[in-house]
Amino acid sequence: xxxxxxxxxxxxxxxxxxxxxxxxxxxxxxxxxxxxxxxxxxxxxxxxxxxxxxxxxxxxxxxxxxxxxxxxxxxxxxxxxxxxxxxxxxxxxxxxxxxxxxxxxxxxxxxxxxxxxxxxxxxxxxxxxxxxxxxxxxxxxxxxxxxxxxxxxxxxxxxxxxxxxxxxxxxxxxxxxxxxxxxxxxxxxxxxxxxxxxxxxxxxxxxxxxxxxxxxxxxxxxxxxxxxxxxxxxxxxxxxxxxxxxxxxxxxxxxxxxxxxxxxxxxxxxxxxxxxxxxxxxxxxxxxxxxxxxxxxxxxxxxxxxxxxxxxxxxxxxxxxxxxxxxxxxxxxxxxxxxxxxxxxxxxxxxxx
Amino acid sequence: xxxxxxxxxxxxxxxxxxxxxxxxxxxxxxxxxxxxxxxxxxxxxxxxxxxxxxxxxxxxxxxxxxxxxxxxxxxxxxxxxxxxxxxxxxxxxxxxxxxxxxxxxxxxxxxxxxxxxxxxxxxxxxxxxxxxxxxxxxxxxxxxxxxxxxxxxxxxxxxxxxxxxxxxxxxxxxxxxxxxxxxxxxxxxxxxxxxxxxxxxxxxxxxxxxxxxxxxxxxxxxxxxxxxxxxxxxxxxxxxxxxxxxxxxxxxxxxxxxxxxxxxxxxxxxxxxxxxxxxx
Ligand SMILES: Nc1ncnc2c1ncn2[C@@H]1O[C@H](COP(=O)(O)OP(=O)(O)O)[C@@H](O)[C@H]1O
Ligand SMILES: [Mg+2]
Numbered sequence: 001x002x003x004x005x006x007x008x009x010x011x012x013x014x015x016x017x018x019x020x021x022x023x024x025x026x027x028x029x030x031x032x033x034x035x036x037x038x039x040x041x042x043x044x045x046x047x048x049x050x051x052x053x054x055x056x057x058x059x060x061x062x063x064x065x066x067x068x069x070x071x072x073x074x075x076x077x078x079x080x081x082x083x084x085x086x087x088x089x090x091x092x093x094x095x096x097x098x099x100x101x102x103x104x105x106x107x108x109x110x111x112x113x114x115x116x117x118x119x120x121x122x123x124x125x126x127x128x129x130x131x132x133x134x135x136x137x138x139x140x141x142x143x144x145x146x147x148x149x150x151x152x153x154x155x156x157x158x159x160x161x162x163x164x165x166x167x168x169x170x171x172x173x174x175x176x177x178x179x180x181x182x183x184x185x186x187x188x189x190x191x192x193x194x195x196x197x198x199x200x201x202x203x204x205x206x207x208x209x210x211x212x213x214x215x216x217x218x219x220x221x222x223x224x225x226x227x228x229x230x231x232x233x234x235x236x237x238x239x240x241x242x243x244x245x246x247x248x249x250x251x252x253x254x255x256x257x258x259x260x261x262x263x264x265x266x267x268x269x270x271x272x273x274x275x276x277x278x279x280x281x282x283x284x285x286x287x288x289x290x291x292x293x294x295x296x297x298x299x300x301x302x303x304x305x306x307x308x309x310x311x312x313x314x315x316x317x318x319x320x321x322x323x324x325x326x327x328x329x330x331x332x333x334x335x336x337x338x339x340x341x342x343x344x345x346x347x348x349x350x351x352x353x
Numbered sequence: 354x355x356x357x358x359x360x361x362x363x364x365x366x367x368x369x370x371x372x373x374x375x376x377x378x379x380x381x382x383x384x385x386x387x388x389x390x391x392x393x394x395x396x397x398x399x400x401x402x403x404x405x406x407x408x409x410x411x412x413x414x415x416x417x418x419x420x421x422x423x424x425x426x427x428x429x430x431x432x433x434x435x436x437x438x439x440x441x442x443x444x445x446x447x448x449x450x451x452x453x454x455x456x457x458x459x460x461x462x463x464x465x466x467x468x469x470x471x472x473x474x475x476x477x478x479x480x481x482x483x484x485x486x487x488x489x490x491x492x493x494x495x496x497x498x499x500x501x502x503x504x505x506x507x508x509x510x511x512x513x514x515x516x517x518x519x520x521x522x523x524x525x526x527x528x529x530x531x532x533x534x535x536x537x538x539x540x541x542x543x544x545x546x547x548x549x550x551x552x553x554x555x556x557x558x559x560x561x562x563x564x565x566x567x568x569x570x571x572x573x574x575x576x577x578x579x580x581x582x583x584x585x586x587x588x589x590x591x592x593x594x595x596x597x598x599x600x601x602x603x604x605x606x607x608x609x610x611x612x613x614x615x616x617x618x619x620x621x622x623x624x625x626x627x628x629x630x631x632x633x
Contacts, residue, residue, distance in 0.1 A: 050527075050531060051530075052527050052530070052531075071530075071535075072527070072530040072531055073530050073531070073532075073533045073534060073535060074533075077531060078531060079527075079528070079531045081524045081527070081528060083522065083524055085522060085524035085525050085527065085528040086528075087525065087528070087529075087543055087547075088525075088547065089546045089547055098529070098532050098534075098542070099532035099533050102532060102533045102534050102538060102542075103533060146528075146532070150532070
C-alpha cells in the first residue's frame with residue numbers, strides 16, 4: 001500500500017493542453033474521488049496514474065517512487081474500466097486469475113486466491129462462466145474481483161457504475177464502500193456523479209476544464225464551497241444563486257428589494273457586488289416578514305417536496321421535508337438562515353471567506 | 354398477393370445468380386467426361402454419349418512423363434507457394450497490423466502506402482523481381498514464388514487484420530497491461546486468441562489469392578520443379594493436339610481444394626468479415 005503524489009502534472013494532446021497543472025496528495029489507504037463534468041480530464045488524469053497515458057510535464061509518484069517512466073505493468077496498480085474490459089475468451093476464474101498467472105504463481109495458489117475473492121463477491125457459482133454469459137452487474141463484479149485478487153498498491157476506478165441501472169448502482173456503491181473498509185487500499189475513483197462522489201469519498205477532488213477547483217471532504221465541499229463552480233456542482237438539487245449587493249456595513253445584502261442579514265468576512269467591501277448562494281434545503285417558509293416568493297410549481301417526491309418559484313425575476317428552488325403547504329401561483333414568504341448563506345465575489349467567482 | 358409476388362421474384366433472382374455461377378462449372382464437368390469427338394462434333398453434342406472418367410484417373414496417377422506427373426507436381430507446387438505465402442504473410446502481417454492498430458504515432462499514411470502496393474500492376478513489379486531472384490539464384494522454386502506472392506497477399510492480410518484489431522476494444526489490452534502483461538504476453542494471451550476468426554479469414558483469402566495467381570508463376574517458373582497449376586493448365590492448352598476434356602478435368606480438380614477449404618472455413622470466414630458489426 002502507498003499513497004499517490006501528483007505534482008504540477010500537465011497533459012497535452014498534439015499541443016492542445018487539457019490538464020493545466022494538477023497538484024494532489026492522496027494518502028495511503030485513502031478513498032479519493034475525482035469528480036467533475038464530462039470532458040474535464042478526470043479519465044486522462046486517472047489513466048496517467050495508471051501508466052496508460054504519458055505525462056507531458058510534472059511528476060506522478062506512487063509511494064516514494066516517481067513512476068513517470070515506469071510501464072503500466074510494473075506499477076502494481078489495478079484498474080476497473082467503465083466497460084469492464086473483461087477478457088471475452090476466458091472464464092470468470094481465468095479472468096480473475098490472469099494477473100497471478102502472469103506473476104508466475106502456481107495453479108493451486110491461484111485457485112485459492114480466486115476462490116477466496118469470488119466467495120467474497122458472491123461470484124463462486126459463476127467461476128466457470130464466460131463474460132458473455134453474465135449480466136451487467138455480474139460483469140462489474142468480476143471486474144472488481146480481477147482487481148481485488150491482485151492485492152495491488154492502488155485501485156483505480158473509471159466510472160465503474162455508469163453502465164448499471166439505478167438500483168444496482170446504489171447497491172454496488174455501498175458494496176464498494178464496505179469493501180474499502182475491509183481492505184483499506186489507496187483508491188482513486190472517477191465519476192461525473194456528485195452523489196456517488198459524496199457517498200463514497202474520504203476526500204473529493206472537484207475538477208473542471210482541466211483544473212482542480214477544490215479538494216476536501218464531502219462535508220467541507222458541501223459546507224464551504226470555495227467557488228461558484230463547486231457550490232453549484234455539489235448538492236442536489238443545486239444551490240440557488242441570486243445577484244446582490246453588500247450594504248455599507250457589510251452585515252446585510254440587498255436581494256431585489258429585500259434586505260437580508262449575512263455574515264460577511266472582514267475584508268468584504270461595502271457596496272461590493274456579490275452572488276448570494278443558498279441551498280434549497282436551507283429555505284424555510286414563514287408566515288410574514290420574509291423574502292417575497294412567488295410559487296411556480298410544487299413537486300412532491302414522498303420524503304420531500306421541491307418548490308420552484310421566483311424571487312423578483314430570479315428562479316430558485318426550495319426543498320421542504322414532507323408535504324409543502326403552498327400551491328402553484330400562490331405568493332409566499334421565505335426565510336434563509338444567515339449562517340447557511342454563501343457569498344461569492346461576482347467577478348472572480350471565489351467565495352468571500 | 355404482393356408478398357407472393359416478391360417471394361417469386363426473390364427466388365427467381367437467386368436461381369438466376371446460381372445458374373450464372375454454376376453453369377460454367379457444370380459445362381466444365383460435362384466437358385471433362387466427354388470424348389474429344391463429342392466436343393468437336395457438328396452439330397454440337399451437348400451431352401456425351403458415354404461418361405468417360407479416364408482423365409481423372411490419368412491426372413491423379415503419378416507416372417513419369419505423363420499429364421499426371423505434370424498435374425500432381427503442379428498441385429504440390431501451388432500448395433507450397435500458396436500456403437507459404439499465406440503463412441509468411443500472417444507471420445509478418447499480424448505484428449504489422451497490431452502496430453497499425455495499437456501503437457501511437459502517425460502510421461496512417463504508411464498503411465495507405467501498404468495498401469497502394471496492392472494496387473500496383475504485377476507487370477510493373479515483375480522485372481525488378483525477376484532480376485533480384487535471378488541474382489540470388491532463386492528462380493524456379495516454390496519457395497521464392499511464395500515470397501513473391503507475399504507482395505499480393507501481405508497488403509491484404511495487413512489491411513484485414515488491422516480492421517479487425519480496430520474493432521477489439523483497446524481497454525482489453527490495457528486491462529492486460531494493468532494485470533502485469535508485457536507486449537508479448539498481451540498479444541499471446543489476449544489479442545491472438547481473440548483474433549482467431551480474423552486470422553482464419555486472412556489465411557484463407559491469402560491462400561485463395563495465391564492459388565489462382567498466373568502471371569508471376571508464368572514468368573518466374575519454367576519446369577515441373579516450380580510450375581503451378583494455373584500455368585500447367587495453360588501448358589495443356591498450348592500443346593499441339595489440345596485435349597479439351599483433359600484441360601476441363603485439370604481445371605475442375607484444381608478448383609476443388611479451395612472450394613473445400615472455403616466450405617469448411619465458412620463459419621470462421623463469415624465471423625471474420627462481420628467482426629465489428631456485432632459486438633460479442
Ligand atoms: N487521445 C486523445 N486525443 C486528444 N484529445 C483527447 C484524447 N483523450 C481525451 N482527449 C480530450 O481530453 C479531454 C478530457 O478527456 P477525459 O479525460 O476523457 O474527460 P472525462 O473523463 O473527465 O470525461 C476531452 O476534451 C477529450 O476530448
Ligand atoms: Mg471519462
